[in-house]
Amino acid sequence: MVTLKDVAKKAGVAVSTASYALNNNPKISETTRNMVLTAANELDYRPNGTARNLKKQKTETIGLFLNDLAGPYYSEIIRGVQKVVSDNEYDLVVCSASGGTDSTAYKFLQERRVDGAVILAPKITDKEIYQVARTQLPVVVLDRKLESDYIKYVLIDNVNGSYQAVTHLINRGYKNIGFLSGPEESYDNKERYEGFSRALNDNNFLFDENLLFKGDFTEEEGYKVISKFLKNDISIDALFAANDEMAIGAIQAIKENNYQIPNDIAVVGFDDIRLSSYINPPLTTVRHPKYEMGTFATHMIFQILQGAATESIVLPTQLINRESS
Amino acid sequence: MVTLKDVAKKAGVAVSTASYALNNNPKISETTRNMVLTAANELDYRPNGTARNLKKQKTETIGLFLNDLAGPYYSEIIRGVQKVVSDNEYDLVVCSASGGTDSTAYKFLQERRVDGAVILAPKITDKEIYQVARTQLPVVVLDRKLESDYIKYVLIDNVNGSYQAVTHLINRGYKNIGFLSGPEESYDNKERYEGFSRALNDNNFLFDENLLFKGDFTEEEGYKVISKFLKNDISIDALFAANDEMAIGAIQAIKENNYQIPNDIAVVGFDDIRLSSYINPPLTTVRHPKYEMGTFATHMIFQILQGAATESIVLPTQLINRESS
DNA sequence: AAAATTTATTGAAACGTTTCACTATATTTA
DNA sequence: TAAATATAGTGAAACGTTTCAATAAATTTT
Known part of the structure; x- marks a missing residue:
């Protein structure tokens, strides 16, 4: 050497x-x-980069920590983060946060192998984030509402987004609207359920607890849960899924049971992933600015690194009307 | 601190x-x-991880270097790499290779910030790879045929895969088969074209150069190129696209021109990305074992790190018959 | 021509660990 | 009881850079 x-x-x-x-x-x-x-x-x-980093006490590297490196959902966010990181002539490393305290994400945060972090990884606890965040390691979270001097959040208006989606269903005359839920502890899921509930309330609907379906944000589980339900019962005429993946699974199940979408059952999702516009019928969903989440979050990291002030933000969503509703 | x-x-x-x-x-x-x-x-x-890495002269980190972090194509490969890296209790960082010599990928390789690298990034030149590879930094490439003591490759059998796809079209009676090409310098594209040509030859077809369409592996370009062609001419009854993205764009164009798939024009792609089975009509394509590419490649890295022998490999492909042909 | 300033180069400390070679104490063996 | 061994802890060097403070040489100013 x-x-x-x-x-x-x-x-x-x-x-x-x-x-x-x-x-x-x-x-x-x-x-x-x-x-x-x-x-x-x-x-x-x-x-030798390691030696330089040690001496300079910085890495000029930003970490993006995701639960699942391979999720299709993340693509645009990654693009956004990448853009701003390169603009600042820093480097980006994307790491997995699965595996708890011996995940790469956790280690990199603890061991100061990055100068800033964008986190979209529910598996990292609030406590851990509080522990690592500081001037030399600002953190922006995309999956929860957490804030301190060195921690900011960039979120989307989940409540409003689902409120609009559900209101849309109600306006179209659907009466029995089910909710296909993600994991209960998920922040996004909670907020989306909140929007759902409020829309029902404001329209004097009351929610039948039997129409709450428990999924886990995967297509597979959406398919399973709705298949099972349709075997016995068909007391819904619309379904609001907490994300598109599950909505796509549900659509599959509904079609297999020979119901028409949207005539017999309408489906609305959340996220507007790429697949949603290609499936049959194309999925009505709530779009949010993923690329911008990435750019804003990263921009905030650099603001903090430079000692400038920044504010957490909540980005607006938009209902995308397609043929599934 | x-x-x-x-x-x-x-x-x-x-x-x-x-x-x-x-x-x-x-x-x-x-x-x-x-x-x-x-x-x-x-x-x-x-x-402090940096200090430890410097002293120990290793990082226990493997780098996965991709041209485009966000490509849907990569998901399964990433999963495969992640699996083997965690099994070996190493860490994985995924970095972008866009930006040439000041890309993160290039820097990390040069500066020894990883102990091994899996590369799927045509933008990194052969020369650069030869420069960095050594005992302490074994490299496995997924996008070219490059080999030395510390460089191995994991490839798929592109030639055979497209040979089969095209033979399949011929067997179904299609006569005028077009080739929708990726970038000319792409290794994968070259090989896929090779398989296409051989299949034609072996069946005594001769290829009309006018049916060679130049794309760039993106859906958009596939759409554009085929749209333009169909405006003037409809001398093809089948199209073999060098990847699924372009095939999907082509399908869109064909449908917009009111031709039936597969009756008027059949379409076959390559890669079997997730979207391919969801579109209408579902796309016939060549599947290859992406997850295994990741696991094999990473396994080889650890073999080399441990001083064991390894051999480069070529993985088989499989024709997936769907309704577009 | 002496003093002051500028320019180019250098030695050594520092970054935060790990680990080798050594010492001092305690324990065992003959 | 003396010698040999095991145990627990330490000091210092090393990893490969960057950068401060110092120095020597060249140039400018008085």
Whole structure:
């Protein structure tokens, strides 16, 4: 492994000179700089990032920590984060947060291997986030309402989004609206249920607890739960799913039971994932600005790193009317 | 920032003792270990990963370098890589390779911030890969045929896959088969074209150069190119697209021009992305084992790290027959 | 021509760990 | 009881950089 010391020796200068030369410090004369550069070239020298990071006490790297690296849902958020990180000439690493306290996410946060973090990973607890956040490690969360000097949030208006979706169903004349729920502890799920409830209340509907279906945000579970329900009963004429994945599973189940969508049963989802516009029938859903979540969140990280003030924000949603309702 | 020194001072022991204690070295007595542990707790000590990495000369981190972090195509590969990395109790970071020599991927490779790399990023040149690969940084490539002591590849049998797809079209009686191509310099594209050509040859078809459509692997471009073609001409009865994204764009174009799929024009894609089975009509395509690409590649990395022998491999593909052909 | 300033280079400390080689004490063996 | 061994803890070097403070040489100012 060739180090700066080797380069310096070969160039016949001090290590410090070599360092300055390679970093284009103006104190170094043109001639010595060239000597160092050629030496470095000939030896095929590569600076050691770890050593630099240790000395400089920063990594110029932002971490994006996700529960599931591969979720289709995240694509646009990743793009947004990537954009702002590169604009600031920082690096981005995306890490998994599954696996609790020995997840990569947790380690990277604890061990200061990033200078800032965008978190969309319910598995990381509030407590852990409070522990790691500080000036040199600002955190922006996308999956909960958490705030302190170094912690900000970027959320979407879940309540309003589902309120609109459900109101839309009511306006179209649907009477018995089911709720296909995500995991109970999920912040997004809770908020979406809240919007659902409020819309019912405001229209003097009362909610039949039997129409609350418990899913887990996966297509598979949406399919299973609704299949099972339709075997015995068909007391719903509309279904609001807490996310698109489950809505897509539900649609599958409904079609397999030979009900018409939206005539017999209407379906509305939440998220507007790519798939939603391609399925049959195309899914009515609540769109939210995923790319912007990424850009805003990352922008906030850099604001905090620079000591500037920032405010947490809640982004608006938009109902996308398609043929499933 | 509380360091090991602070912990040692508080516990009244030497720094080395504190280090041994925290790392559960058996040389340390139960009592001192506890003293150190309580001190660490009280001070809320977090070890500095960068310092440890520097000293240990390794990061226990594997990098997965992708052209586009957000591509839907990558999901399963990521899952596969993640699996094997966690099984080996290493960490995974996924980084973008867009941006050439100042991409994060390039920097991480150069600066030894990972101990091994899985690369699926045509933007990183062969030369760069040759430069960085070595015992302490084995590389497995998924997008080209590159090999040395520390570089292995995991590829899919592109030629055979498209050969089968095209043979399938011929067997069904299609006569005028177009090829919707990806970027010309893409390894995958070249191989897929090769399989296409061979299938035509072996069946004594000769290829009309006018039926070679130049796309870039995106849905949008597939749509545009085929739309334009269908405006003037309809001399094809089948289309083989070098990937599913373009096939999906083509299907859209064909439907908009009021041709029936597969009666007027059949379409076959390559990759079997999730969307392909949901669109209308469901897309016939060539499936390849993405998850396994990830697991095999990562497994090979660890083999090399442990000084064991490994062989590059080519994985088989499978024709998935759906209603678009 | 001496003093002051600028320019180019350097040695050494520091970043926060790990780990080798050593010492002091306690325990066992002959 | 002396010698040998085991146990528990320590000091210091090392990992590869960056950067401060110091110095030497060259240039400018008085």
